[in-house]
Amino acid sequence: MKWKRSERLVDMTHYLLEHPHQLIPLTYFSEIYSSAKSSISEDLTIVKETFEEKGIGLLITVPGAAGGVKYIPKMAQQEVRQIIEEFIIELGHSDRLLPGGYLFMTDLLGNPELMNRVGKVFASAFSHKKIDVIMTVATKGISIAHAIARHLNVPVVVVRRDSKVTEGSTVSINYVSGSSRRIQTMVLSKRSMKSGQRVLITDDFMKVGGTMNGMKNLLEEFDCELAGIAVLVEAEHADETLVDDYYSLVKLHEVNEKDRTIALSEGNFFSKGEKLI
Amino acid sequence: MKWKRSERLVDMTHYLLEHPHQLIPLTYFSEIYSSAKSSISEDLTIVKETFEEKGIGLLITVPGAAGGVKYIPKMAQQEVRQIIEEFIIELGHSDRLLPGGYLFMTDLLGNPELMNRVGKVFASAFSHKKIDVIMTVATKGISIAHAIARHLNVPVVVVRRDSKVTEGSTVSINYVSGSSRRIQTMVLSKRSMKSGQRVLITDDFMKVGGTMNGMKNLLEEFDCELAGIAVLVEAEHADETLVDDYYSLVKLHEVNEKDRTIALSEGNFFSKGEKLI
Known part of the structure; x- marks a missing residue:
C-alpha cells in the first residue's frame, strides 16, 4: 500500500517521537511507506x-550510506521558564509545609505529565553530551530519572539503601550524609554499569549534596565517569556544597514554620549558562 | 501566522500524543493554527x-459545545504479542538466574523504551475503564507504574515499607507476605488518594500475591476501589493465589538451578479475553 504524504507525516512524527536519540535510516521510512527516498x-x-518552530526538538540528518535522521528532544527556553514558574507557584503552597521544615513533593513526583516535561528539560540540557546511563537513588528520584532517560534513550540504574536478592551481586559503599553527618550505605547491582560509561546523576532534592557525593563515589567503584548532575529542587544551606557543576530547576531559600511561608526562586539552570534552542 | 496542513498534522500529532485521555476542544487547534474548524x-x-491503521491508538470525537477530540493509546494485538515474545526470550537467558531461583530483571525495569511499550500494553487493556490512580510498591514497580500512568494521564502513588518525614501523615497497615508468611508493614501518605477513587495496582512480579493483597487492603483504608491489577511476570506456585482478576504478560513456570534453565510462557493477558484493537 502506498501512503499519502499527510499519512506519512502523522506516522513519521509518532515514530520519531518514540525513538529519540536513535539514528533511523531513510530506507526504514521509504520501505514501510513504499515511497521514494526523495519524498x-x-x-x-x-x-x-x-x-x-514549535520547540519540540531538532531533527539531525546524517548523510551517507550509514546515515539517517535523528530526533533530539530540545525544549524551547520559553517553555523551560514556564515550567519553572509553574513549579515555583505549585511548590509555594503553604499546605506543603511538613514538620521539621520539609516540603511535601510526593504528588508532583507522581504526576506523569509534569515529570515528562521536567525530564525533557534536563534531556534538552544534556542533549549534546555523551550520556550512557541515568543514575538515581531509591525511591523518590526514580520518576525523574525515567523521565530523563526516555528522552535520552538510555537506561536507568537505581541505587538502593539495602541489598536485595533480586539484584544479584552488588557493590556497596559507605558515605557521609550531608546534613546529619551520619555514615550511610548505598548499594548497586554489579551488572548495572560497565566500566567507562558516562553517567548522569539525578534526584528530586539536594541540600549539602551528601547523597549525590555518595553516588559520585559509587561511580568510581564502577570505573564510570560523571557526565552531569540534575536536581529538581536544591535547598540553600550554610555549609559548603559537596558537589559542584549541577543543574537545579528550583532553589528553596527558607521555610518559615511559624508564618507558614516558603521562599523559592529559580534554580541555577539558566545562570549556569545552558544554551537551549 | 497561518499554518499549512502538513505542518498542522505534525504538530497536532505531537500534541495529541503528549496529552492522552484528555479532551481537547477543536477551538484549541483552530486558534493556535489560525485555521477554520472545518480544516x-x-x-x-x-x-x-x-x-x-498503524495501531497507535484511537481518536475519539465528542460532539457539541463542550466537545472536542481525545487520543486513547491503544496498541494493536499483534504488537502486544510481539512484546510478550521478545520479553520471554530476553527473560529466558540463563545468566539471569540468581541464587535461590530468582531472576535478574532490574535491567529490563530500567529500560525506558521497553517500559514505555509495556506501559502502553496495560494502558490499552484498561483504556475503557475509569482509572484515577496507579498504585505500586517501592522500588521495582515504580517504572512500570509511571509508564502506564503516562499513557492513561493519571497520577502514581508509591507505597513504602517505612514511613518517611517527607511523606507527611501516613496510613500504615500490616499484611502477610505470600511466600514467607511473615507479617510486614506498608505505608502510604494520607494525601495520596481521595475516597472513592478507582485504583489500578501494578508490580513487576507476583507469586502468591501477598503484596498485591496488602495494597488491596490499603485501598480499603482510603475508601478507594480496586479497578484492576497489572503484573509484568507472575510465577507459578502451589498455594492459592491471594488475588484474582489480574493481568500478567509473562508466566514463570520453573527455574532449574542445576541445568540453568528457565521455563516461561505467555501470561494470562490474552486468555483473560481482553479485547484490543
Whole structure:
C-alpha cells in the first residue's frame, strides 16, 4: 500500500517521537511507506521545520550510506521558564509545609505529565553530551530519572539503601550524609554499569549534596565517569556544597514554620549558562 | 501566522500524543493554527485514520459545545504479542538466574523504551475503564507504574515499607507476605488518594500475591476501589493465589538451578479475553 504524504507525516512524527536519540535510516521510512527516498526527505524537512518552530526538538540528518535522521528532544527556553514558574507557584503552597521544615513533593513526583516535561528539560540540557546511563537513588528520584532517560534513550540504574536478592551481586559503599553527618550505605547491582560509561546523576532534592557525593563515589567503584548532575529542587544551606557543576530547576531559600511561608526562586539552570534552542 | 496542513498534522500529532485521555476542544487547534474548524476536522480525520491503521491508538470525537477530540493509546494485538515474545526470550537467558531461583530483571525495569511499550500494553487493556490512580510498591514497580500512568494521564502513588518525614501523615497497615508468611508493614501518605477513587495496582512480579493483597487492603483504608491489577511476570506456585482478576504478560513456570534453565510462557493477558484493537 502506498501512503499519502499527510499519512506519512502523522506516522513519521509518532515514530520519531518514540525513538529519540536513535539514528533511523531513510530506507526504514521509504520501505514501510513504499515511497521514494526523495519524498521521505521532503517529508522530513516538513517535520524538522515544524519541530523547530514549535520547540519540540531538532531533527539531525546524517548523510551517507550509514546515515539517517535523528530526533533530539530540545525544549524551547520559553517553555523551560514556564515550567519553572509553574513549579515555583505549585511548590509555594503553604499546605506543603511538613514538620521539621520539609516540603511535601510526593504528588508532583507522581504526576506523569509534569515529570515528562521536567525530564525533557534536563534531556534538552544534556542533549549534546555523551550520556550512557541515568543514575538515581531509591525511591523518590526514580520518576525523574525515567523521565530523563526516555528522552535520552538510555537506561536507568537505581541505587538502593539495602541489598536485595533480586539484584544479584552488588557493590556497596559507605558515605557521609550531608546534613546529619551520619555514615550511610548505598548499594548497586554489579551488572548495572560497565566500566567507562558516562553517567548522569539525578534526584528530586539536594541540600549539602551528601547523597549525590555518595553516588559520585559509587561511580568510581564502577570505573564510570560523571557526565552531569540534575536536581529538581536544591535547598540553600550554610555549609559548603559537596558537589559542584549541577543543574537545579528550583532553589528553596527558607521555610518559615511559624508564618507558614516558603521562599523559592529559580534554580541555577539558566545562570549556569545552558544554551537551549 | 497561518499554518499549512502538513505542518498542522505534525504538530497536532505531537500534541495529541503528549496529552492522552484528555479532551481537547477543536477551538484549541483552530486558534493556535489560525485555521477554520472545518480544516481542523479534516486534519483530525487524517490523524485518526493513520493512528488506527498503524495501531497507535484511537481518536475519539465528542460532539457539541463542550466537545472536542481525545487520543486513547491503544496498541494493536499483534504488537502486544510481539512484546510478550521478545520479553520471554530476553527473560529466558540463563545468566539471569540468581541464587535461590530468582531472576535478574532490574535491567529490563530500567529500560525506558521497553517500559514505555509495556506501559502502553496495560494502558490499552484498561483504556475503557475509569482509572484515577496507579498504585505500586517501592522500588521495582515504580517504572512500570509511571509508564502506564503516562499513557492513561493519571497520577502514581508509591507505597513504602517505612514511613518517611517527607511523606507527611501516613496510613500504615500490616499484611502477610505470600511466600514467607511473615507479617510486614506498608505505608502510604494520607494525601495520596481521595475516597472513592478507582485504583489500578501494578508490580513487576507476583507469586502468591501477598503484596498485591496488602495494597488491596490499603485501598480499603482510603475508601478507594480496586479497578484492576497489572503484573509484568507472575510465577507459578502451589498455594492459592491471594488475588484474582489480574493481568500478567509473562508466566514463570520453573527455574532449574542445576541445568540453568528457565521455563516461561505467555501470561494470562490474552486468555483473560481482553479485547484490543
